[in-house]
Amino acid sequence: MSGLWLSLAQVAAILLAAGAIGYALAAFLFPVSSRRSERAAWGLALGLSLLAASVPLAFLTRLPPRWAPFILAALSLAASGVLHHTGQGASSLSPRERERVKGLMKPTHFLLLVLVAFGVVGYALRALTEPMWSNDFLAIWGLKGKIIFAAGAVPRRLFDDLSLGFSHPEYPLGLPFLYAAISFLLGRWDDHAMALLFPFLQAATLLALFGWLRRRGASRALALGAAALLALFEPLYSAFLTGMADVPYSFAVLLFGMALADALDQTDAFATRRLAFASFLAVSTKNEGLLLAAAGVFLAVLALRKSRPAWRRAAAAVAAPAIVLLLAGRLWKGSLPLRDFDLAYLGPTLILELLPRVGESIHTGLREVILPAWPGLLCVLLLAAAGRRAPAGDRLLLLASICAVAYLLVPSLAVPGPAWLIRTSLARTVCALSPLAAAGLAARLRIEGLKD
Amino acid sequence: MSLRRAALGVASALLLLLLLRQNDPGRLGRRAGLLFRSAPFDSKTRRLNGTAAAFDRQFSVFLESARRNLPAGARGLAVLGVPRTNQVLYLAVYQLAPTPVLVAPEQVPPGWLLAIYGPERPAGWKVIAPVWKGALMAPAS
Numbered sequence: 001m002s003g004l005w006l007s008l009a010q011v012a013a014i015l016l017a018a019g020a021i022g023y024a025l026a027a028f029l030f031p032v033s034s035r036r037s038e039r040a041a042w043g044l045a046l047g048l049s050l051l052a053a054s055v056p057l058a059f060l061t062r063l064p065p066r067w068a069p070f071i072l073a074a075l076s077l078a079a080s081g082v083l084h085h086t087g088q089g090a091s092s093l094s095p096r097e098r099e100r101v102k103g104l105m106k107p108t109h110f111l112l113l114v115l116v117a118f119g120v121v122g123y124a125l126r127a128l129t130e131p132m133w134s135n136d137f138l139a140i141w142g143l144k145g146k147i148i149f150a151a152g153a154v155p156r157r158l159f160d161d162l163s164l165g166f167s168h169p170e171y172p173l174g175l176p177f178l179y180a181a182i183s184f185l186l187g188r189w190d191d192h193a194m195a196l197l198f199p200f201l202q203a204a205t206l207l208a209l210f211g212w213l214r215r216r217g218a219s220r221a222l223a224l225g226a227a228a229l230l231a232l233f234e235p236l237y238s239a240f241l242t243g244m245a246d247v248p249y250s251f252a253v254l255l256f257g258m259a260l261a262d263a264l265d266q267t268d269a270f271a272t273r274r275l276a277f278a279s280f281l282a283v284s285t286k287n288e289g290l291l292l293a294a295a296g297v298f299l300a301v302l303a304l305r306k307s308r309p310a311w312r313r314a315a316a317a318v319a320a321p322a323i324v325l326l327l328a329g330r331l332w333k334g335s336l337p338l339r340d341f342d343l344a345y346l347g348p349t350l351i352l353e354l355l356p357r358v359g360e361s362i363h364t365g366l367r368e369v370i371l372p373a374w375p376g377l378l379c380v381l382l383l384a385a386a387g388r389r390a391p392a393g394d395r396l397l398l399l400a401s402i403c404a405v406a407y408l409l410v411p412s413l414a415v416p417g418p419a420w421l422i423r424t425s426l427a428r429t430v431c432a433l434s435p436l437a438a439a440g441l442a443a444r445l446r447i448e449g450l451k452d
Numbered sequence: 453m454s455l456r457r458a459a460l461g462v463a464s465a466l467l468l469l470l471l472l473r474q475n476d477p478g479r480l481g482r483r484a485g486l487l488f489r490s491a492p493f494d495s496k497t498r499r500l501n502g503t504a505a506a507f508d509r510q511f512s513v514f515l516e517s518a519r520r521n522l523p524a525g526a527r528g529l530a531v532l533g534v535p536r537t538n539q540v541l542y543l544a545v546y547q548l549a550p551t552p553v554l555v556a557p558e559q560v561p562p563g564w565l566l567a568i569y570g571p572e573r574p575a576g577w578k579v580i581a582p583v584w585k586g587a588l589m590a591p592a593s
Binding site: 146161191192380 | 456457459460462464466467470471472474475480483484486487490493494495498499501502503504538539541542545546549550552553554
């Protein structure tokens, strides 16, 4: 084995090891009876977070960045004490029950599994055909990761060099740190093999979706169906978005939405921890994470009448990591304006120009993004109409809707004009909400009485 | 069958068909073929053959050649002989990272080198290394 195949095997080994360590640590995010699929998905998120966090930690403590992930993983496992409990929570089913579950697999399930596999293999082929190449990978995410890896530090020029302004110094560094961490372990920068991260994230997203739907009472057919449709969603799982932050962010958004619904419905004592972690993940991946956190607090406040302690805990779990990350970024990077936006349009001098800009945003969005996608959107609306009110599903759909509307309206503050930002970002940012929307739609269909 | 179930069935089936159309097996097969054919090459060659370099593959070879010939400790590199488009800028900055890069700047910062794409050789600069389709230059004095 040589060339690309060897590199892919090395990256796969790193990702699998991160997932395995995260799986063990996920015992602190789930009750013993949790499903393997959901725990594996959160485990990968935990493992990758540890990997990414090892880079700034190594720089701060002057540890060799190559060894920092091992030290961090060992410390995390030792501190949590899960080394003695890794067998717990793997499955709530007895061997006899497991046999019965296996026996329940029907031809429909196999067909849906084949569709899921087709979606995953298809995305792997799109992601791995060539080194990551999209503009935003070269100009932002990959560039920062490569500079951090090659410099063995986070050079100040990433934040204050005007000639690097196009790389958006104000963006969070979660994904560049992850790229750098993988490269430190590999011992080289390999922007082709590292693309394997993205099919892994897709698989984790599907596992999270399936596991959560099953835990919340969906039939296996419905959970697999939702996973199959999401796996085949090419606008998100495309060659172009590979390397950019949208696929990792879509995973974080799904985890956030599911944890928020769990926390507000008080499904288990661990939901608030999951929510805090998902909030941290979303805010450290993309700036949109702050909008998501604000929408999450809003939804928590809406649930005020149902349970005061639950909304308080949920709101705190969402807001605390977001505020901590925001302050830490401010202290570290200084005050960095949002490069693409001019907030003066919200002020007294330019407010009169805002309304026509909002109109331009909506018009361009409708004409160039929403109308061309009408067949798919019509199907989504039909699926929404076919479901029934379900608190968890409704919350996820409301969360997705708030974010989508914000993505349509925020470009009205864009410096180069609303139409430019709508054309370059609306489709892909809305696509990153698709796992959340899939979970919300399927959760509403659950009560339709669909049986396996 | 209830209206809801009918809507669910129709919408799911249509959505599946729409999504399957986007996952054309023929195109995926061609991608698999390309992946297997290019896998034995080194990563630089794979990048040179990729989409990011498609606007001017010779320029990408020039950048790689400049990167390999760059003296250790170079403070920065000004790339001349190309238009300052986003494609050129992003590829140059990425391919030469972590060395600071400016594309077609009005002024070259002190201590920086030039990477000239094409035959032009500005006065006051000397060639320190010939590179593919161009030259690396340093101040003459």
